[in-house]
Amino acid sequence: MSTQDITDATIALIDSLKATTGAFGLGGASSEYKILTDMFLYKFFNDKFGYEAKLNEVYGPRLRNTEKWDAEYDTFTEDEVEDLFSYLPGSVPRLKPEHTLAHMYNASQQGDFSTLLDSTLVDIANLNANTFAISTSGKSRVNIFSAITTYVTDPQKRDGFALSLIKNIASFNFEEVFAEKYDFFSRIFEHLIKDYNNAGGGKYAEYYTPRAIAQVMARLLVDDDAELRGVTCYDPAAGTGTLLMALAHQVGEDRCTIYSQDISNKSSELLRLNLILNNLSGSLPNVVQGNTLTEPYHQESNGTLKKFDFVVSNPPFKLDFPEDRETLAADTIRFWGGVPNAVKNIDPQKPKMAIYTCFIQHAINSLKATGKAAIVIPTGFVTAKSGVEKRILERIVEKHWVYGCVSMPSNVFATTGTNVSVIFFDKSDKADKVVLIDASKMGEDYKEGNNQKKRLLPEEIEQIVSTFREKRAVDDFSVAVSYDEIKEKGYSLSAGQYFDIKIDYVDITAEEFDQRMSDYKTELKSQFEESHELEQEIMKQLDSLELNEK
Numbered sequence: 001m002s003t004q005d006i007t008d009a010t011i012a013l014i015d016s017l018k019a020t021t022g023a024f025g026l027g028g029a030s031s032e033y034k035i036l037t038d039m040f041l042y043k044f045f046n047d048k049f050g051y052e053a054k055l056n057e058v059y060g061p062r063l064r065n066t067e068k069w070d071a072e073y074d075t076f077t078e079d080e081v082e083d084l085f086s087y088l089p090g091s092v093p094r095l096k097p098e099h100t101l102a103h104m105y106n107a108s109q110q111g112d113f114s115t116l117l118d119s120t121l122v123d124i125a126n127l128n129a130n131t132f133a134i135s136t137s138g139k140s141r142v143n144i145f146s147a148i149t150t151y152v153t154d155p156q157k158r159d160g161f162a163l164s165l166i167k168n169i170a171s172f173n174f175e176e177v178f179a180e181k182y183d184f185f186s187r188i189f190e191h192l193i194k195d196y197n198n199a200g201g202g203k204y205a206e207y208y209t210p211r212a213i214a215q216v217m218a219r220l221l222v223d224d225d226a227e228l229r230g231v232t233c234y235d236p237a238a239g240t241g242t243l244l245m246a247l248a249h250q251v252g253e254d255r256c257t258i259y260s261q262d263i264s265n266k267s268s269e270l271l272r273l274n275l276i277l278n279n280l281s282g283s284l285p286n287v288v289q290g291n292t293l294t295e296p297y298h299q300e301s302n303g304t305l306k307k308f309d310f311v312v313s314n315p316p317f318k319l320d321f322p323e324d325r326e327t328l329a330a331d332t333i334r335f336w337g338g339v340p341n342a343v344k345n346i347d348p349q350k351p352k353m354a355i356y357t358c359f360i361q362h363a364i365n366s367l368k369a370t371g372k373a374a375i376v377i378p379t380g381f382v383t384a385k386s387g388v389e390k391r392i393l394e395r396i397v398e399k400h401w402v403y404g405c406v407s408m409p410s411n412v413f414a415t416t417g418t419n420v421s422v423i424f425f426d427k428s429d430k431a432d433k434v435v436l437i438d439a440s441k442m443g444e445d446y447k448e449g450n451n452q453k454k455r456l457l458p459e460e461i462e463q464i465v466s467t468f469r470e471k472r473a474v475d476d477f478s479v480a481v482s483y484d485e486i487k488e489k490g491y492s493l494s495a496g497q498y499f500d501i502k503i504d505y506v507d508i509t510a511e512e513f514d515q516r517m518s519d520y521k522t523e524l525k526s527q528f529e530e531s532h533e534l535e536q537e538i539m540k541q542l543d544s545l546e547l548n549e550k
Contacts, residue, residue: 006177010188014040016168024152024161031151033193033266037273038148039165040192042121044276045093046101047174052092059084070102090131091281099124105170114158117166118147131281134272137290137297142265144272185277186211186245193240193270209239209314209376210412212456214246217374217422219465220404221310222250231256234308236292236362237315238262241271243374245278247312258283259308261292293358294324298366305334307368314376315359317418318351328358335361337391356381357388360423364401367427379407379419382493393491396425397483403431404468405493409443409454423493433480435468436495475499 017039021032050070054063059080063069074097076084085094097103099120107116125132125143132144149158177185190211222228231251235244238260248256258280262268268289275283288297298306322342329339340353356377363373382405384390396402404424412420419440442464443454456464466472471480479498489497508516 007187009172010174010177011191013043013168013172014188014192016171017165020161020164020168023164024157026151029151031148033270034146035148035151035165036192037270038121038145039169041273041276042124042145043101043169043172044174045095045124046099048178049093049095050100051175051178052088053084056084056087058087068102070097070100073097073100074103091279093124093132094127095124096127099127101166101170105166108163108166112159114149114152114162117162118149121145122147132272132276132284134268134284134287134289135297137261137288137295142269142289185274186242189240189274189277192273209242210455211242211246212461213314213376213408213412213420213422214242216406216456216461216464217243217312217376218246218250219461220406220424220468221247221312221372221374223469224250226251228252228255228309231310232259232308233257233310233312234259234298234306234366235311235313236261236296236366237313237359238271238287239264239267239314241274243312243314244271245274245280247310248278248280251310253279257286259286259298259306261288261290261297263289263291265289292362293321293328293355296362305362305366307371308366309368309371311363311366311371311373312375313359313363313373315356317356317378318353319355320346320351320353321355322346322353325353334365337361337395338388340388354378354388357392360392364396364425364427367425370428372427373425375423375425376420377423379421379494382407382421382423383497385490390491393493397486397491400429400431400483401425401427402434402493404435404437405495406437406464406468407440407495409440409456411452411454412443412456413453421493433471433482434486434493435471435478435480436493436498437464437468437478438476438495439464 014036017036018027018032021027021029021035026032026035050063050073053073054060054069056063059076063072066072076097081096088094104117104120107113110116122143122145125145129141129143133141135141149162152158152161228251233244233247233251233256235241238244239262241258241260244258244260248258258275260268260271262271268287271287272284275281275287286298290297296305300306320343325339325342328335335358337357339358340355343352356375360375360377363375367373381389381393384393402423403426405421406424407419407421410419439456439460442460443456445452445454447453467474467478473479476499477495479495481498485498486492
């Protein structure tokens with residue numbers, strides 16, 4: 001089966017699960033994403049366990065040399081099951097014989113099947129808690145599965161719902177995709193969550209970062225041929241992990257460790273799925289659900305922020321948090337540029353506090369002395385003239401921390417009209433020039449649902465990356481400027497303010513000049529005559545007006 005065939009089959013599996021949730025009245029419900037991701041992951045776990053168990057030198061031959069490995073696995077004793085577990089790599093999920101999909105399918109005609117499905121998922125979650133659970137900033141553990149059939153409010157319909165879910169996932173096998181990497185799973189993941197990460201998420205709305213932007217950020221942080229080992233990558237507002245996955249892929253999944261925090265429980269669960277699909281399960285203990293600004297989880301033993309090799313983030317731009325504002329403002333070490341003023345009249349639909357400025361400062365403070373970062377920011381920041389934004393701009397230029405800025409096309413995010421840029425930091429102070437790129441005119445238009453969007457084409461990504469790396473100046477596209485030049489421009493990081501204004505001169509003869517001037521005079525004379533005639537007609541019409549008395 002080709003990669004495209006596998007992709008199509010996987011997407012068809014996801015769509016069939018959505019059809020089931022829709023048929024049972026859960027389409028678009030807040031619980032739908034949980035049902036889909038749990039069943040998708042249960043299927044993935046089942047096939048991953050079987051795939052790895054069949055490779056085992058001790059028990060593999062026994063499982064391989066049979067028509068159905070799961071039927072043979074049903075004959076294992078408890079001691080043999082535990083022994084098999086001891087041979088498997090730590091990142092491989094553990095399933096007992098009664099947990100396999102085949103075992104569940106064979107029991108599907110028994111009574112109370114929904115209860116069996118729920119209890120099986122909970123058993124698997126508990127069995128694998130040490131590997132696949134994520135934590136909250138309060139040290140609570142969030143297991144990977146929970147009961148899902150109870151989302152169907154009518155108890156009489158739950159067995160039918162459970163049976164439909166099991167039939168959907170039984171028709172596909174993941175084994176052929178385990179050799180695939182980021183490029184495959186990023187597309188699958190995007191399709192899986194596309195309806196559940198948007199601006200409708202309430203106060204802490206989640207936004208899916210376009211993969212093209214994630215690729216640009218990763219490639220401008222890490223060279224294509226970089227040989228890195230033991231690298232730490234961090235996102236303080238990780239969302240579902242798009243930026244971290246692109247960065248890990250660029251570094252090498254086996255060469256880095258992921259750290260993250262996000263206030264959204266849903267995003268943290270989706271990030272966990274993303275890590276599992278991309279063979280980064282070893283980083284799951286570092287995934288934390290909590291408020292990074294008020295409760296930064298990743299700290300050293302002395303209470304200072306943990307330092308990382310790379311930081312990437314697409315933080316929320318605006319969010320009102322007057323209850324925490326003074327506490328954050330008192331932390332002048334972390335928020336050296338200040339904290340946005342509190343909002344008196346809060347409108348949940350129109351937040352005003354620019355908390356991305358807090359995340360910029362937190363990200364910079366989380367970098368090692370040789371660390372690099374890339375942060376998505378509203379484009380207005382790069383020309384800020386006052387307030388917290390201006391103080392941050394001055395600091396990053398004076399310290400030579402900023403080494404680049406790329407302004408992206410409008411509408412790259414479907415749910416916000418804000419124009420965005422990506423700003424790049426290097427704590428090592430090695431850069432002699434700052435690369436500024438205006439990519440706002442790039443991208444192709446497309447429609448996603450009711451939203452008009454733009455996306456960067458592969459050749460445009462290559463143009464941005466190569467121009468940035470080579471520090472090339474391209475007319476109306478890019479410049480490489482010194483820090484002194486930036487100071488002279490009022491600390492602006494807008495590429496357009498450094499473009500040369502060009503006036504095109506055309507050589508013409510004296511005869512050509514005289515002829516052009518004659519033509520201009522003739523045209524103007526004609527226009528003046530026409531204007532004079534119009535004036536006379538207007539006056540004539542005014543003179544003809546009379547008062548109509550009744």
